[in-house]
Amino acid sequence: MILSWRRRRASKYANRKEFTGETLDMGMEEIVIPSHFRCPITLDLMKDPVTLSTGMTYDRSSIDAWIEKGNKTCPVTNQVLATFDQIPNHALRKMIQDWCVENRSHGVERIPTPRIPVSAYEVTRVYQRIMAATQRGDYNKCLELVAKVRAWGKDSERNKKCMMENRMGCCLSATFEFFAGNEETTLLEEILAVLPWMFPIGEEGQSKLGSAKSLRCLVWFLEGKDLSSRQNAVSVLRKLVSLDQKHVDAIMEIEGAIEALVKIIREGPSVCPTATKASLSCVFYMISGASNEIKSRFVELGLVSLLLEMLVDAEKSLCERALGVLEGLCDCKQGREKAYENALTMPLLVKKMLRVSVLANEFSVSIIWKLCRNQNGDGDGDDEEEIKILMEALQVGAFQKFLVLLQVGCGDGIKDKVTELLKLFNLHISKVDCVDSSMDFKYLKKGQF
Known part of the structure; x- marks a missing residue:
């Protein structure tokens, strides 16, 4: 039984293909990852090795995360980076892929060949071509170029960020305005598919869109x-x-x-x-x-x-x-x-309090406050509609929820509303069986809640 279980366990883990640490755990045996195949930052097998100006090679996603945190030095050498340019190390990536193929019998999958991220120069060039085609009213050329922009965005978040930083959103907003109302809508649909991740688009882009x-x-x-x-x-x-x-x-x-x-x-x-x-x-x-x-x-x-x-x-x-x-x-x-x-209003509002988020608490309290005060009246608890909703709130447990809200803490604006509601509830609490009438708050001052 033990041997059979171990075999099943080995088979299970053989399909996980996780690259972590110095080795790949393939159930009953370990495959050693060559040290130069591992990223110096994460120690994981590199999938897209790139070389910095210092000569050190890292996995692209790891060094991107390092730089995005505000670091300006090489993680290994601690040298200040003269440039943030990353040169793809094709030779090393090919060696890693060959190594994966050699070990595929152990469940190692070959890493895919990564796409090279778009550069600021390429984005600027396409930006200029789209603007020129828009000014000429060249619909087909604009469609071709926008499709290229969309394909770039699908490749990686890095590409999206690069295009956003190089004002592609402003460019596409201008093109959208120019062709808005055109009977052929394919171009406009392509632009709409891209624009949501192009914001902020700048003042000029806003004026166009x-x-x-x-x-x-x-x-x-x-x-x-x-x-x-x-x-x-x-x-x-x-x-x-x-x-x-x-x-x-x-x-x-x-x-x-x-x-x-x-x-x-x-x-x-x-x-x-x-x-x-x-x-x-x-x-x-x-x-x-x-x-x-x-x-x-x-x-x-x-x-x-x-x-x-x-x-x-x-x-x-x-x-x-x-x-x-x-x-x-x-x-x-x-x-x-x-x-x-x-009939759903009060039960739902009370139910959502303390179950969703602080923001939901604030909205729920504010809605109940507006309904119970009945803004057509004076909010003294005597209006017929106001009494009806107050009684309903008490029956579904609003009184207890408000007490808990005060205990766990809430913002001053919401605290004032909760306090006011508790005072209104106190006028009718004796009429509801499900609330302990001995809990009388009419002698407590506002600051004591």
């Missing part, structure tokens, strides 16, 4: 049927509205923009979670500081009910966004009325 022509085109994609294009368009829109309020104002003036965002939310995260989160973020920016008229438009489209349904089994980031939008909608009378009507 934030123009009325570009924004109308983005909304047109939001209203379309192609899921990928809609996802990319709303992702671009989310990044844009987070930069400047003027973009938010401009989008709200475009017919169909609000309806398109709510439609994506209505489809739910099961269809496309990325698009749903981006849409919620857009709505959050749009209602922050907006008039009650704007908020009422979202309410009329059924957004309050959609948010509550989404909160039932939403994961953390989605839950935070949904609560943030709901908190904004409860500023207006119509939003509160819809919340009052929905």
Whole structure:
């Protein structure tokens, strides 16, 4: 039995192919990795060896991480790097690949030949060619070059960073504006697939992408049927509205923009979670500081009910966004009325407290505070609607949750709301059987909570 178990264990580990330390653990035997095949930083087998100006060779991912941390010296020699250029060591990489092939009977896989990262010069050259083709109105040449940019981005995060740092986002924003409204949409779809990871795009890029022509085109994609294009368009829109309020104002003036965002939310995260989160973020920016008229438009489209349904089994980031939008909608009378009507409202808000995140706690408390104070009245706990919601909150355990919140600590703004709510609860606590009526807080001062 023991021998059989060892054999199965050896077979299991033979398929793991993990390159760590000085050896490869292949079950019952160890294969020694030649020391010059190992990266001096991680001691792992190098997959993409590159040589620095000091003559030392490292795995590209390891030395990239070293430099990104702000280090300006060679890790082994401690010499100051005259340049951060990395020269691919093709000879060593070929030797490593041959060694892997020789040991494949032991479960070692041959490392793939890495692609050489794009350089700033190459990015600048393509940038210039795209701008020139855009000025000529050469659609096909722009499509060819943008496809090349997209392929670069797919190769590595390093390529994306290089293009972002060399203003490719600004270039593509200008091209998008130029061809916005064109009957042939393939080029625009390619640009939208690239733009989400090109931010920040600079002031010039913002002016191009934030123009009325570009924004109308983005909304047109939001209203379309192609899921990928809609996802990319709303992702671009989310990044844009987070930069400047003027973009938010401009989008709200475009017919169909609000309806398109709510439609994506209505489809739910099961269809496309990325698009749903981006849409919620857009709505959050749009209602922050907006008039009650704007908020009422979202309410009329059924957004309050959609948010509550989404909160039932939403994961953390989605839950935070949904609560943030709901908190904004409860500023207006119509939003509160819809919340009052929905039986899920109070149970969900109380349930989410202390279960998701600090931010979710703050949003949940703020929503309950707005509902219980009933902003049409004076917030003294005597209004009929106010009493009804207070009693419901008590019945689902809000009183106990608030006490715990005070114990674990919360921000001053939320602490004030919790304290005020506890005082309102204290007026009706004796009417609810599920709360210990002996816990009377009417004699405690605000500072004691």
